[in-house]
Amino acid sequence: MSRAWNFSAGPAVLPEPVLRQAQDELLEWQGVGASVMEISHRSRPFIALAEEAEARLRSLMSIPPEYKVLFLQGGATLQFALLAMNLATRGQSADYVLSGHWSEKAAREASPYVRIRTAADASVSGYHQLPSFEQWQVGSDAAYVHYTPNETIQGLEYPDIPDLGELPLVADMSSCILSQPLEVRRFGLIYAGAQKNIGPSGLTVLIVREDLLERSRGHDMAMILRYSEHAAHASMLNTPNTWAWYLAGLTFAWLDRQGGVEVMGQRNRHKADLLYDAIDGSSDFYRNDVDVNSRSRMNVPFFLHDPKLNMRFLEQAEQRGLIGLKGHRALGGMRASLYNAMSVQGVEVLVEFMREFQQTNG
Ligand SMILES: *Cc1c(COP(=O)(O)O)cnc(C)c1O
Numbered sequence: 001m002s003r004a005w006n007f008s009a010g011p012a013v014l015p016e017p018v019l020r021q022a023q024d025e026l027l028e029w030q031g032v033g034a035s036v037m038e039i040s041h042r043s044r045p046f047i048a049l050a051e052e053a054e055a056r057l058r059s060l061m062s063i064p065p066e067y068k069v070l071f072l073q074g075g076a077t078l079q080f081a082l083l084a085m086n087l088a089t090r091g092q093s094a095d096y097v098l099s100g101h102w103s104e105k106a107a108r109e110a111s112p113y114v115r116i117r118t119a120a121d122a123s124v125s126g127y128h129q130l131p132s133f134e135q136w137q138v139g140s141d142a143a144y145v146h147y148t149p150n151e152t153i154q155g156l157e158y159p160d161i162p163d164l165g166e167l168p169l170v171a172d173m174s175s176c177i178l179s180q181p182l183e184v185r186r187f188g189l190i191y192a193g194a195q196k197n198i199g200p201s202g203l204t205v206l207i208v209r210e211d212l213l214e215r216s217r218g219h220d221m222a223m224i225l226r227y228s229e230h231a232a233h234a235s236m237l238n239t240p241n242t243w244a245w246y247l248a249g250l251t252f253a254w255l256d257r258q259g260g261v262e263v264m265g266q267r268n269r270h271k272a273d274l275l276y277d278a279i280d281g282s283s284d285f286y287r288n289d290v291d292v293n294s295r296s297r298m299n300v301p302f303f304l305h306d307p308k309l310n311m312r313f314l315e316q317a318e319q320r321g322l323i324g325l326k327g328h329r330a331l332g333g334m335r336a337s338l339y340n341a342m343s344v345q346g347v348e349v350l351v352e353f354m355r356e357f358q359q360t361n362g
Pocket of ligand 1: 074076078150151152172173174194
């Protein structure tokens with residue numbers, strides 16, 4: 001068995017050099033006589049690892065000094081609730097842009113802690129088009145405005161960042177973080193589950209502007225739920241996911257060697273263009289219904305003109321070493337996720353297979 005071209009939406013493919021280095025170091029890490037999983041998170045070598053991972057992420061994303069970077073657990077889903085608990089006071093409202101599965105869940109999970117207002121809703125377009133920034137209805141009294149720049153399931157992505165003046169913009173970047181250059185200063189808070197573009201699941205990266213940490217002062221909350229406490233204790237209030245933190249650090253180093261987010265942005269644009277061109281040029285044998293300006297570079301759902309061919313498509317794809325292509329159960333069809341660790345070559349193999357499959361089944 002060799003490694004396949006893996007288009008899984010998450011947990012997703014990791015860079016092979018990262019896995020190889022982890023394999024090399026699995027039994028014994030950096031002269032400590034044990035693996036990185038088997039030593040104290042408060043030991044000097046682990047603290048150095050943690051600091052280096054953060055420094056690399058800061059440099060990759062050009063994170064300004066007035067932002068804290070936290071390495072947390074509980075997935076993006078825990079942050080759906082925590083960000084409301086930390087950023088809003090009781091009775092306050094927050095404005096949510098509902099653009100698909102994840103932003104809707106984010107609003108639902110926050111609703112016990114903040115009054116949710118809908119700023120815009122993509123369901124009216126059948127999730128084929130994102131509401132433009134001009135259509136967002138945002139109140140100046142909102143504690144924050146939440147949106148999901150890339151909707152992993154419906155395959156919708158905002159190509160740029162809204163300007164909301166003083167209102168803190170909060171973004172769930174689980175499926176698009178590090179995929180292109182980003183102006184962090186435009187955001188109050190960014191969070192991302194690691195298992196798409198960073199590392200294994202079980203780690204969540206949070207980037208938060210320092211002044212927002214003050215907001216939870218006076219809230220009746222356990223320490224472990226407070227961003228300010230995590231920040232004050234370098235994300236080591238309790239035992240972190242040391243293994244995931246280590247792998248994230250290796251991925252950041254790999255990204256650096258690739259040329260950083262600038263190069264990733266170009267490569268990701270090229271990969272997405274290859275696949276969308278193949279879909280659009282197939283005379284409707286394959287279809288993606290998302291408006292061109294709302295199409296995701298990271299997650300490309302597509303449908304065969306005849307759903308009866310779905311099983312055959314997936315089986316033959318797997319025989320060709322292409323896995324993870326089955327669409328989300330809510331949508332059916334196919335989905336190819338094109339995160340950083342998916343190479344241009346992998347997408348070329350997929351596109352070639354799609355052409356051949358059309359020739360024999362069209
Ligand atoms: C995968 C995903 C999530 C869920 O992340 P968990 O780590 O499983 O909680 C949330 N938001 C987006 C945009 C995602 O892609």
